[in-house]
Amino acid sequence: MAEVFAGAIDKGLEGVVACTTGISSIVDAQLFYSGYLIEDLAENSTFEEVVYLLWNGRLPKANELEKFNNELNANMSLSAEKVELLQKLPTKNVHPMAWLRSAVSMMALWDDKSQSDEDADRHEVALRLTAKVGSLVALFERTRQAKEYVSPQAGKSFAWNFLHMLNGVEPDADSVKVFDTCLILHADHELNCSAFSARVTASSLSDLYSAVTSAIGTLKGPLHGGANEAVMRMLLEIKTVDNAKAWIKSALENKEKVMGFGHRVYKNGDPRAKVLRGMSKILCENAGTEYYEMSKAIDDTVQSEKGLLPNVDFYSASVYYSMGIPLDLYTPIFATSRVSGWIAHIFEQYSKNRIYRPRGEWTGESSLKYVPVADR
Ligand code: COA
Numbered sequence: 001m002a003e004v005f006a007g008a009i010d011k012g013l014e015g016v017v018a019c020t021t022g023i024s025s026i027v028d029a030q031l032f033y034s035g036y037l038i039e040d041l042a043e044n045s046t047f048e049e050v051v052y053l054l055w056n057g058r059l060p061k062a063n064e065l066e067k068f069n070n071e072l073n074a075n076m077s078l079s080a081e082k083v084e085l086l087q088k089l090p091t092k093n094v095h096p097m098a099w100l101r102s103a104v105s106m107m108a109l110w111d112d113k114s115q116s117d118e119d120a121d122r123h124e125v126a127l128r129l130t131a132k133v134g135s136l137v138a139l140f141e142r143t144r145q146a147k148e149y150v151s152p153q154a155g156k157s158f159a160w161n162f163l164h165m166l167n168g169v170e171p172d173a174d175s176v177k178v179f180d181t182c183l184i185l186h187a188d189h190e191l192n193c194s195a196f197s198a199r200v201t202a203s204s205l206s207d208l209y210s211a212v213t214s215a216i217g218t219l220k221g222p223l224h225g226g227a228n229e230a231v232m233r234m235l236l237e238i239k240t241v242d243n244a245k246a247w248i249k250s251a252l253e254n255k256e257k258v259m260g261f262g263h264r265v266y267k268n269g270d271p272r273a274k275v276l277r278g279m280s281k282i283l284c285e286n287a288g289t290e291y292y293e294m295s296k297a298i299d300d301t302v303q304s305e306k307g308l309l310p311n312v313d314f315y316s317a318s319v320y321y322s323m324g325i326p327l328d329l330y331t332p333i334f335a336t337s338r339v340s341g342w343i344a345h346i347f348e349q350y351s352k353n354r355i356y357r358p359r360g361e362w363t364g365e366s367s368l369k370y371v372p373v374a375d376r
Contacts, residue, residue, distance in 0.1 A: 014264065018196065018356075023054055023344045024188040029268050033188060034058065042275050047158050047183035047337065048072055051130060054188055054344040069157075075131035076152035076161055078139060082110060083149045086136070091144035096137065096332045097220040101213055103136045104129070108209035115207055122350075125208045126343045133212075134158070134336035138165035141329060159183060162336065166325075175323060178279055182316060185272045186334050188341030189312075190265070194218040194225065198342040202349040203356045215342045216335055222259065225338070228330040230259035231317035234298075241290050244297035252305050260314030261302050269309040276315035283322035291318040 009016065024033045031038040033050060034057050041050055052060045052068045060068060078086070086103055108114040111128065113121040139149055142165075150168050152161040159180035163171035171179075189195070198215035202208075219225035238247045251258055263270055277295075284292035295318050302308050320330050 012264070018191060019199070019349075020352075021190065021345070021348060022057055023341065023348060024190050026190050026265050029266055029271065031189070031271050038185065038271055039275060042181050042184050045184060047180050047187070047340075050184050050187050051340040054340055055126070055347070071127055072131045072158060073152065073154060073156070073161070075127045076135050076158070076165075078132065078135050078149065079110075082107075083139065086139055087143050087149070089143075091140060095220075096140050096328050097216065097226070097335070099140050100133070100136055100332050100335060101216045101220070103140070104133065104216060105209065105213045107132065107136075108207070111209070114209050117205075122208060122347070126347070129208060129212055130340050130343060131158075133339045134162045134333075135165060137329060137332040137336055138162060140332070141166055141326065142168070166329075178283065178319065178323065181275070181279065182319065182333070183337040185275060185312065186316075186337040188338070188344060192224070193221075194338065195342055195345045199345050199349045200356045202346040203353055205350075205353065205355075208343065208346055211346045212339060212342055215338075219335055219338065220331060225313075225331045225334040227259045227311070227313035228317050228320070228334065229327050231314055232321055232327050232330065234259060235291055235294055235317065235321075238294060238298070241293045241297050244294050245301045248298055248301040249305060252302075258298070258302050258306075258308075260310055260317065261306075261308040263309075263311045266309070266311070270311045272312040273310040273315055276312065276319055277310070280315040280318040280322070284318055287322045289318075289322065291321060 022034065024031065025035075026032075033041060034053050036045075036053065036059075041053075045053075048069050049060060049065055051072070052065065086106070089099060089102065091099060107129070111125060113125050116122065116125075135152065142149060147168065150165045152165060156164070157176065157180065160171055160176045163175060163179055191199075194215040197218040198211040201211040201214040222230050238244050248258060277299075280295060281292045284290070295315060299310050299314070302310075317330065320333065321327070325333065
């Protein structure tokens with residue numbers, strides 16, 4: 001006889017509070033990292049400082065920030081041995097998120113601290129992971145273009161180094177600022193799907209690499225991090241501002257989801273989308289493309305037809321496109337930043353752990369009698 005529950009939840013745990021957290025919060029449609037408003041951080045902070053904030057719950061003093069910047073910077077490089085082996089992994093017809101998921105998992109095999117549960121060792125692993133995900137993304141891109149791996153440079157920011165390692169040319173200050181702001185905006189987001197998945201893995205007291213690998217697999221899906229790439233594919237398919245309204249209306253009539261719209265928590269707009277919209281406008285105008293205008297026309301149509309507002313993935317697509325970043329790297333870039341938030345969640349989970357083990361209400365037949373295979 002199946003156990004009877006008060007009410008099964010087949011609605012993606014909507015409204016369920018699964019843990020307490022001190023990392024980031026969404027309050028009245030505003031996003032805060034450790035109590036600081038996201039718009040304030042986007043304008044004034046750096047990615048490195050935000051990582052420190054997410055991991056420590058407070059902003060660093062000048063000497064602490066300098067030390068942390070240097071630690072992250074020192075951990076960005078990939079050894080010649082790793083580069084040689086990783087360059088042998090397939091990249092043709094391989095989605096970079098699949099490659100990244102495998103590469104991060106492989107990194108554990110070279111890390112003698114990966115299985116340690118000592119705080120100091122875990123901190124070292126956390127730094128390595130956070131610093132190296134972006135380096136892996138850059139290595140993937142250069143490998144598939146048959147180009148050499150570019151090493152990080154000391155004394156340069158994380159954003160500067162990522163763009164340099166990706167493109168092999170020194171980025172200009174404006175591109176570095178835009179990219180750094182994108183990293184800040186994507187670093188954490190309360191109990192999003194991938195952070196939850198990282199926490200579930202950590203709750204079995206598995207290691208940091210396993211939890212981050214789980215999270216990368218979760219971020220990959222088009223309903224989560226994969227939406228930014230899908231948005232750009234949609235913009236390229238729509239082609240012109242004039243086509244936008246009719247294209248969206250037809251998609252909605254066909255009950256298709258318009259990528260980059262809607263959110264489980266924000267029903268009156270995602271604050272990150274507003275920051276990215278401003279950046280998209282400037283970058284598209286500078287590049288002389290119509291993608292901002294097209295995005296705005298789509299935004300207006302989805303709002304008027306369906307009452308849905310853009311999320312973080314909508315305007316980030318045209319921002320990355322304007323920066324010349326290949327479409328299928330948009331989600332790996334999301335991971336490059338979000339790994340910092342996942343790690344904050346993993347540590348928080350370890351610090352007050354109880355294994356996640358919900359129940360499932362049985363809806364099938366019960367008390368069936370086994371029938372030997374020959375009699376079925
Ligand atoms: N385009 C069209 N309709 C959408 C939509 C979208 N992007 N997002 C939600 N809806 C519709 C749903 O079909 C549903 O309609 P219904 O009540 O007629 O069935 C209604 O709005 C409620 O949406 P629901 O799917 O229940 O929301 P959710 O909380 O389960 O899912 C998302 C949230 C983000 C997964 C969802 O909005 C979505 O799939 N968006 C597109 C993918 C995306 O941009 N993901 C990135 C998130 S940051």
